[in-house]
Amino acid sequence: MTWGTPVPEGHSIHRIAMQFRRNFAGSRVAASSPQGRFAAGAADLDGRVMLDASAIGKHLLVEFEGDRILHVHLGLYGAWDFAGEIEADATLASANGRMGQTNQRGTFIEAVAGDQAFHPDALPESSLNSMGAPRRTRLRMAESEKGEDVELENFPPEPIGQVRVRLLTERAVADLRGPTACEVFDPQQVAQLVAKLGPDPMHDSGKAAEDRFVAAVRRSATPIGLQLMDQSVVAGIGNVYRAELLFRARLNPHTPGKDIPVPTLRKLWRDWAHLLEIGVRTGQMMTRDDLDTEEAYKRALASREERHYVYKRTGLKSPRGRGQVVMEEMGGRNLYWAPGWQTLPKPKPQDG
DNA sequence: CATCGATGTTGAG
DNA sequence: TCAACCTCGATGG
Secondary structure, three states, rough: OOOOOOOHHHHHHHHHHHHHHHHHOOOOOOOEOOOOOHHHHHHHHOOEEEEEEEEEOOOOEEEEOOEEEEEEEOOOOOOEEEEEOOOHHHHOOOOOOOOOOHHHHHHHHHHHOOOOOOOOHOOOOOOOOOOOOOOOOEEOOOOOOOOOOEEEEOOOOOOOOOEEEEEEEEEEEEEEEEOEEEEEEEEHHHHHHHHOOOOOOOOOOHHHHHHHHHHHHHHHEHHHHOOOOOOOOOOOOOOHHHHHHHOOOOOOOOOOOHHHHHHHHHHHHHHHHHHHHHHHOOOOOOOOOOOOHHHHHHHHHOOOHOOOOOOOOOEEEOOOOOOEEEEEEEEEEEEEEOOOOOOOOOOOOOOO
8 A cells, every 4th residue: 555645734744644653653664765865864763663753734753762853844745655564544545646546536435425424524534543454565656557456566665766765664664755854853853843833733732722823823914824824823734725714714815913803813723723634534635615415525526626715716706606716926825815705804994 | 748837945145 | 035855747739
């Protein structure tokens, strides 16, 4: 079983951490850098037992014995590729952009059909803890084996592409390609990283995290559309979740943070927690909750743009009716929003 | 098959 | 403000 990680917003990193916890933690790891650019770090990790893995925002932290913590940030196009005896399931596999997607989606749909389960709130839990026997198989889309399930006769497989680091146990292997960051931290460096990150609902639950977010946003006049992308304000949101959260909250992205009412920000935080939980549980970036038929939900799974209200939907009438979706640049990124719908907060009824 | 753009971040200028 | 990172699906010829 192989799966890659094509969607590096916060939910993906939590799923990667889950996979490491499930299939690597507790095992002694052979670390190498086939590409060579992480040779020293790999040598430092080589032969150590992996103790744990966690995610904060888009940062992955993999803990090894001896106070060595592998810190990885995937950046724009980095990816982990898991193979070997990897305990995955249809839900987890559906996050994979590399294997036979039609098959995987079919499995996914089948798993939830029969009741109201097509609604994201009712999608099945990721069953990483309830899998059947692991298989030593490979589902890689190479030239001659597209979409086919190929027995993995030689484990581990040859690295494909520029592999910065390979983590290998007796049963499983993880290859990292194209990361922005890949380095060995000590606990103090981890603490420094965590200290500069805003709260992540998956990592910092409860009112304290919510309060931290609200206070940070209201501290400055920076537009909310920029603040949601600022990892020191809130960790894990990327360009897709930013656009969709603002649409769902009907917030004008240009609104200065300090002008947004506290209750609005509390709802925004809870909505982020909600979307992130769906993303982690299902592996899908599903940001719509107006799909009331299974047919609509299948369409949304089949086409990326159908999963979103505004992201990459320039020119379309917004699904909730009012106004067209426009694109503009904000913070060096493409921002998608619907000015006719995202009209909050209303201007104060004074002056003139 | 060539080219482009992307769900992100850093660091140079 | 922008190039770099150096992947890879989507798009066009």
